[in-house]
Amino acid sequence: MPVNLSLPEATALLPIAGVTIGVTEAGVRKQGRKDLTIFKLAPGSRVAGVFTSNRFCAAPVQVCREHLHSGQEIRALLINTGNANAGTGAEGLHNARVTCEGLAQRLGLAVEQVLPFSTGVIMEQLPVERVVQGMDAALADLHENHWLRAAEGIMTTDTQPKAYSASVQIGGQTVRITGISKGAGMIRPNMATMLGFMATDAKIAPELMQSLALQLAEGSFNRITVDGDTSTNDSFVLIATNQANHTEIASWDSEDGQRLYQAMLHVARQLAQAIVRDGEGATKFITVQVEQGHSAAECRQVAYAIAHSPLVKTAFYASDPNLGRILAAVGYAGIVDLDQSKIELYLDDVHVATRGGRHPNYLEADGQRVMKQSEIVVRVQLGRGQAQDTVWTCDFSHDYVTINADYRS
Numbered sequence: 001m002p003v004n005l006s007l008p009e010a011t012a013l014l015p016i017a018g019v020t021i022g023v024t025e026a027g028v029r030k031q032g033r034k035d036l037t038i039f040k041l042a043p044g045s046r047v048a049g050v051f052t053s054n055r056f057c058a059a060p061v062q063v064c065r066e067h068l069h070s071g072q073e074i075r076a077l078l079i080n081t082g083n084a085n086a087g088t089g090a091e092g093l094h095n096a097r098v099t100c101e102g103l104a105q106r107l108g109l110a111v112e113q114v115l116p117f118s119t120g121v122i123m124e125q126l127p128v129e130r131v132v133q134g135m136d137a138a139l140a141d142l143h144e145n146h147w148l149r150a151a152e153g154i155m156t157t158d159t160q161p162k163a164y165s166a167s168v169q170i171g172g173q174t175v176r177i178t179g180i181s182k183g184a185g186m187i188r189p190n191m192a193t194m195l196g197f198m199a200t201d202a203k204i205a206p207e208l209m210q211s212l213a214l215q216l217a218e219g220s221f222n223r224i225t226v227d228g229d230t231s232t233n234d235s236f237v238l239i240a241t242n243q244a245n246h247t248e249i250a251s252w253d254s255e256d257g258q259r260l261y262q263a264m265l266h267v268a269r270q271l272a273q274a275i276v277r278d279g280e281g282a283t284k285f286i287t288v289q290v291e292q293g294h295s296a297a298e299c300r301q302v303a304y305a306i307a308h309s310p311l312v313k314t315a316f317y318a319s320d321p322n323l324g325r326i327l328a329a330v331g332y333a334g335i336v337d338l339d340q341s342k343i344e345l346y347l348d349d350v351h352v353a354t355r356g357g358r359h360p361n362y363l364e365a366d367g368q369r370v371m372k373q374s375e376i377v378v379r380v381q382l383g384r385g386q387a388q389d390t391v392w393t394c395d396f397s398h399d400y401v402t403i404n405a406d407y408r409s
Contacts, residue, residue, distance in 0.1 A: 001159065002159055002160055002274075002277045002278040002282070003276075003277045003278075003282055003283065003284060003285040003374055003375070003394065004277060004285065004374055004375065005160065005162075005274055005277040005278055007160055007161070008148055008151065008161060008162070008163040008164070009148070010145065010147070010148040010149075012165060013145075013147040013148055013163050013164075013165045013178055014165040014166075014167060014176040014177075014178050015144035015145050015147070015176075015178070016144070016176055016177075016178055016199040016200065016201050016239075016241060016243075017042075017144075017176075017201045017241060017243035017244070018041060018042030018044075018045055018199075018201060018241030018242070018243045019039060019040070019041060019042070019045075019144065019199050019239065019241060020039075020040045020142040020143055020144050020146075021037065021038065021039055021040075021142065021143065021144075021146040021147060021149065021150045022037070022038045022040070022137075022138040022139055022140065022141035022142040022143070022146065023036070023037045023038075023138060023141055023146060023149040023150055023152070023153040024036050024134050024137035024138040024141060025134075025137075026080070026130045026131055026133065026134025026137075026138075027127075027130050027134075028080050028081065028082035028083050028120070028126075028127060028130055028131065028134075029081075029082030029083055029120060029121065030082060033082075034081075034149065034152050034153035035080060035081045035082050035153060036078075036079070036080050036131060036134040036135070036138050036153065037077075037078075037079040037080075037138065037149075037150050037153040037154060038076060038077065038078055038079075038103065038135065038138045038139060038142070039076060039077035039079075039150070039197070039239075040075070040076055040107065040139075040142055041074065041075050041076060041077075041239060041241065042241055042243065043073070043075070044073075044241070044242050045073070045074065045075070045239055045240065045241045045242065046204060046206050046209050046239070046240045046241075046242065047068070047074035047115070047209070047237065047238070047239050047240075048068070048209035048210040048212065048213035048237070048238045049064060049065075049068055049115070049213060049235060049236065049237045049238070050213050050214055050217040050221075050235070050236045051064065051065060051234060051235050051236075052233060052234035052235070054234070056086070056087065057086070057233070058084055058085055058086030058087075058088075058092075058118060058122075058233045059085045059086065059088055059092035059093045059095065059096040059118075059126075060085055060096045060116040060117050060118045060233070060235075061233060061234075061235060062093060062096075063093065063096045063097060063100065063115075063116055064115045064116065064117070064235065066112075067100070067111075067112045067113070067114065067115055068115070070112040072110055072112040072113050073113060074113055074114075074115055075107065075109050075113040075114070076103055076104075076107055076109060076113065076114045076115070077114070077115050077116075077117065077197070077237065078099055078100065078103050078114055078115070078116050078117065078131075078135075079116075079117040079118075079119075079150075079153070079154055079195070079197075080099075080117070080118050080119075080120075080126070080131055081118075081119050081120050081153065081154055081155060081156055081182075082119075082120040082121070082156075083118060083120045083121055083124055083125075083126050083127065084118050084119055084120045084121060084122045084233050085118040085125075085126040086118070086122045086123070086233055087122045087123035088123065088124070088125055088126070091125055092125065092126065095125065095126040095128045096116050096118070096126070097111070098128050098132070099116055099126070099128060099131050099132060100114040100115075100116050102131075102132040102135055103135055106135055106136070106139060107139075115237070117195055117233075117235055117237075118233060119154065119156055119182065119195055119233050120156055147163055147165075147178055147180060148161060148163055150163075150180055150197075151163040151180040151181075151182070154180065154182040154195055155182050156182065156183075157280055158182055158183065158278055159278055160278060161180070161182075162180060162181045162182060162271060162274040162275065162278065163178070163179065163180045163181075163271075164178070164179055164267050164270040164271055164274070165177065165178040165179075165267070166263050166266060166267050167263075168259055168260060168263035169259070170202060170244065170246045170249070170256045170259060170260055171246035171247050171256055172246070173244055173245050173246040174244075175200060175201060175202045175244045175246065175260065175263075176200065176201050176244075177198065177199070177200045177202075177263055177264055177267045178198070178199055178200075178267075179196065179197060179198035179199070179267050179268065179271050180196070180197055180271070181194060181195065181196040181197075181221075181271035181272070181274060181275055182194060182195050182196075182275075183195065183226075183275040183278075194221065194234050194235075194236075194275055195233070195234075195235050195236075196221060196235070196236040196237070196268070196271055196272075197236075197237050197239070198216070198236075198237070198238050198239065198264070198267060198268060198271070199238075199239040199240075199241065200239070200240050200241070200244075200260075200264065201240075201241050201242070201243040201244040202240055202242070202244050202246070202249065202260055203240070203242045203244055203246060203247070203248040203249060204240040204242070204248065204249050204260075205248055205249060205250045208249065208250070208251075208252070209238065209240065212238060212261070212264075213236065213237075213238040215261075215265075216236070216238065216264055216265055216268045217236045217268070219265050219268065219269065220265065220268035220269040220271070220272040220273075221234075221236055221268065221271075221272045221275075223269075223272065223300075223389075223390060223391050223392060224272045224273065224275055224276050224391070224392050224393070225276075225304065225307050225308060225391065225392075225393050226275070226276060226279040226280065226282070226393065226394055272392070273285075273392055276392045276393060276394050277394070279393075279394040279400075280399065280400045281396070281397040281398065281399030281400035281401075281402070282394035282395060282397070282400075283317060283374070283394075283395055283397055284316050284317070284373070284374055284375070284376060284394060284395040285374065285375045285376075285392070285394055286307070286316060286375075286376050286377075286378060286392070286393050286394060286395065287375075287376070287377045287378065287390060287391075287392055288303040288306050288307050288378045288380075288390065288391045288392070288393060289303070289377060289378065289379045289380070289388065289389075289390045290302045290303045290379075290380045290381075290382065290388060290389060290390075291379065291380070291381045291382070291387075291388040292381045292382045292383050292384055292385060292386065292387075292388070293382045293384055293385055293387040293388065293389075294384050294385045294387060295385070295387050296387045296388070296389045297389075298335060298382075298384075298387065299382070299387055299388050299389035300389045300391065301333050301334060301335065302329075302330055302333040302335065302380060302382065303380075303389060303390065303391040304333075304391055305329040305330065305332060305333035305334075306326055306329045306330065306333075306378060306380070306391075307391050307392075307393035308393075309325060309326075309328075309329045310396060311325045311328075312325045312326055312329055313393070313394070313395050313396035314395070314396050315371075316371060316376065316395040316396075317395040317396055317397045319368060319371040319372045320368075320371070321347075321364050321367030321368050321370075321371055323345065323347070323352050323353070323367060326345060326378065326380075327343065327345065327353060327356075330343060330345075330380060330382075335382075338382070338384075339383065339384075340356035341355050341356045342355070342356070342381075342382065342383025342384070343355070343356045343380065343381070343382065343383065344380070344381035344383070345378075345379070345380055345381075346377075346378070346379040346380075346381075347367055347370040347371070347376065347377070347378060347379075348370045348373075348376065348377050349370075350362065350366045350367060350369075350370055352367060
């Protein structure tokens with residue numbers, strides 16, 4: 001079961017003017033499951049994307065990059081689950097383009113105006129005929145209130161859909177933001193298998209869109225890890241439909257610009273953290289906060305060393321306060337001039353280690369009390385500067401092995 005993650009309710013997800021969504025069961029891999037989703041975008045919508053840094057990226061990722069770089073106005077997204085269309089060579093690229101052509105023809109668009117996304121099993125060819133045949137049913141299902149259906153339609157090993165909405169006042173007008181995400185394993189979205197889609201009706205200058213997508217990903221999806229694996233298909237797409245009645249945001253320096261940015265970052269973080277809370281076999285949600293570093297990058301380096309350690313993650317699952325594992329991870333994080341005598345370690349309110357050694361007042365019973373909680377904060381002070389950063393992760397349980405051992409069956 002997910003860690004303190006509530007099921008989203010359809011009525012709580014705000015429709016975004018200019019976005020309609022259709023979902024169907026195309027039988028991409030299994031019968032009787034939602035597996036094909038279409039987003040139709042109004043003319044004038046602006047779209048930006050951030051994709052996996054994995055050099056063995058999937059065919060749809062390659063085609064998405066091509067279409068975004070073409071300069072054409074993006075008018076539709078096509079998403080299938082059950083098959084990642086990754087590790088499929090030239091045939092996989094051809095298949096991704098064929099699906100774009102099929103949707104473009106149905107909507108009267110240029111093929112470059114369609115972005116394809118796939119998630120699921122790697123190294124199997126996409127069943128193009130089923131995807132194309134399913135498009136008519138998905139288009140017949142188009143509706144502005146189908147965000148929850150879309151969240152369900154992009155799931156793979158997720159145990160529940162992930163979706164979140166927020167609204168904010170911009171120029172005296174109510175602006176809406178809604179997003180969905182999927183992912184539970186093979187998660188370290190090392191962006192510059194997760195998918196994330198966020199839309200707003202805000203008016204945002206086109207020249208801001210790509211940097212905004214990068215900043216939102218950097219502050220959310222690039223701060224999570226389940227198992228340290230970077231998927232071949234990671235994609236985060238940002239849509240601004242420009243339907244809201246306010247002056248266009250041309251800079252993030254203004255009060256309205258900052259208000260909108262913070263609201264969008266909040267939604268992105270909720271979607272990213274939902275992935276960790278639903279991590280494969282997860283029983284605990286762990287915040288790793290590293291402070292007093294020379295730079296934020298250095299703090300992330302240490303935080304990820306802790307968050308990726310199988311020994312640390314299994315200790316958290318067992319509620320075993322074997323906290324030397326955390327100190328060991330700090331030490332091998334790769335900071336060559338780290339002074340261990342300045343290291344401070346906390347578990348929530350418990351001061352575990354000071355000056356590189358066990359705190360004289362630390363009791364193992366206190367550490368165990370914290371580790372039995374479903375939500376835990378690990379805080380490390382490096383004693384090297386003023387920078388800090390945070391990563392969110394989960395524990396490793398027996399179920400993680402079971403899920404991944406049986407994934408293809």
